[in-house]
Amino acid sequence: MALRPVDLGRTVGISAQQVRNYEEDGLLPPAPRSASGYRQFTERHREALLTYRALLAGYGVIAARAIMRSVHDDDVPGALALVDAAHADLHDQRRQLRETAGAVETLAAGAPRGGPAGAPRGGPGLRVGEVARRLGVRTSALRTWEAYGLLAPAREPGTSYRSYTADDVRDAQLVNLLRQSHYGLPQVRQVLDELRRTGSTAALRAVLAQRADQLTARALAMLDGSGRLHAYVTTG
Numbered sequence: 001m002a003l004r005p006v007d008l009g010r011t012v013g014i015s016a017q018q019v020r021n022y023e024e025d026g027l028l029p030p031a032p033r034s035a036s037g038y039r040q041f042t043e044r045h046r047e048a049l050l051t052y053r054a055l056l057a058g059y060g061v062i063a064a065r066a067i068m069r070s071v072h073d074d075d076v077p078g079a080l081a082l083v084d085a086a087h088a089d090l091h092d093q094r095r096q097l098r099e100t101a102g103a104v105e106t107l108a109a110g111a112p113r114g115g116p117a118g119a120p121r122g123g124p125g126l127r128v129g130e131v132a133r134r135l136g137v138r139t140s141a142l143r144t145w146e147a148y149g150l151l152a153p154a155r156e157p158g159t160s161y162r163s164y165t166a167d168d169v170r171d172a173q174l175v176n177l178l179r180q181s182h183y184g185l186p187q188v189r190q191v192l193d194e195l196r197r198t199g200s201t202a203a204l205r206a207v208l209a210q211r212a213d214q215l216t217a218r219a220l221a222m223l224d225g226s227g228r229l230h231a232y233v234t235t236g
Contacts, residue, residue, distance in 0.1 A: 002040035011046055012053050019049070026069040027052050047232055048072075054228040058221030059086050067229065076233055083226060090219060092136055093180070097211055100177045103170040104204050125154070125163030134169065135176050142172060148185050150175050150192060174204065181211050 005016035022028045023039065028048045031039040048068070055064035063086050070079035132139045145151045146162075151171055153162040164172070171192070178188045191203045 002034075003042060003046065005039060005041065008041055008046055008049055012049060022049065022052070025065070026072050027065060028068075029072050047235075051225075051228045051232040054221075055225040058218055058223070058225040059083075064225075071229075071233055079229070079233070083229070087222065089136075090215065090222065094215055096135065096173065096176065097208065097215065100170075100173045101208050103173055104201050104208060106170075125156075125165050126169065128153075128162045128164070131164045131169055131172055135172060137176060145172070145175050145185075148189065150185070150188060177204075177211060178207060181207050181214070183207070 005019040008019045009016045019028075019041075020039065023031055023045075028041075028045050031041050031045060034040055052064060052068050055067055059067065063082055067079045067082045070076070070082065126134075128139050128142055132142055135142075142151065146153065151168060153164045153168045155161065156163050174192065174195075175188055178191060183191070191207070194200060194203060
């Protein structure tokens with residue numbers, strides 16, 4: 001039995017117009033038209049809609065749209081590559097969280113300041129591009145944080161290139177963590193100022209726990225979305 005846009009919309013709580021937009025954007029398979037020009041949706045379209053909405057919760061709007069469009073373009077390998085990339089990104093965020101947690105524990109233990117991260121002790125510091133790649137951010141983000149007073153890397157004599165020590169990288173990791181946890185720059189400065197003034201890591205540990213919960217929730221949502229995607233592409 002043909003389903004109307006309003007019938008599909010009620011499935012996930014969106015409007016009939018949004019359903020039409022989804023079909024036009026390739027998030028749903030093309031719908032045949034009746035003799036009078038009305039779209040005729042089916043259970044296949046309902047499954048596509050449920051799959052997209054599940055992907056949206058875990059993978060975000062950009063990845064979810066690209067995945068569904070690839071599926072409807074008969075490019076399942078391309079869709080799966082996008083899924084793989086999203087999981088790799090989540091894995092990288094977990095790695096950064098572990099590194100930041102280690103830095104916080106080092107701060108709490110009052111360990112001495114060290115040499116450049118990722119370089120032999122006593123060797124040159126890291127350049128801005130290397131730090132950006134390590135954190136998965138743009139170099140412009142590091143420069144913005146520096147301009148706001150959150151970072152203060154030294155400059156190499158002669159070239160004036162920024163040189164990040166292990167402590168600079170640690171601070172950049174902390175800023176990145178706070179930004180990922182939706183802290184504004186003024187809030188980031190407040191947390192870091194308290195850390196530098198009092199040595200207290202309580203606020204940072206709270207952020208670490210919050211971020212870990214966010215990543216766990218996202219991982220569970222991705223599992224749900226990938227499960228629905230598997231069902232959708234193997235039963236079409």
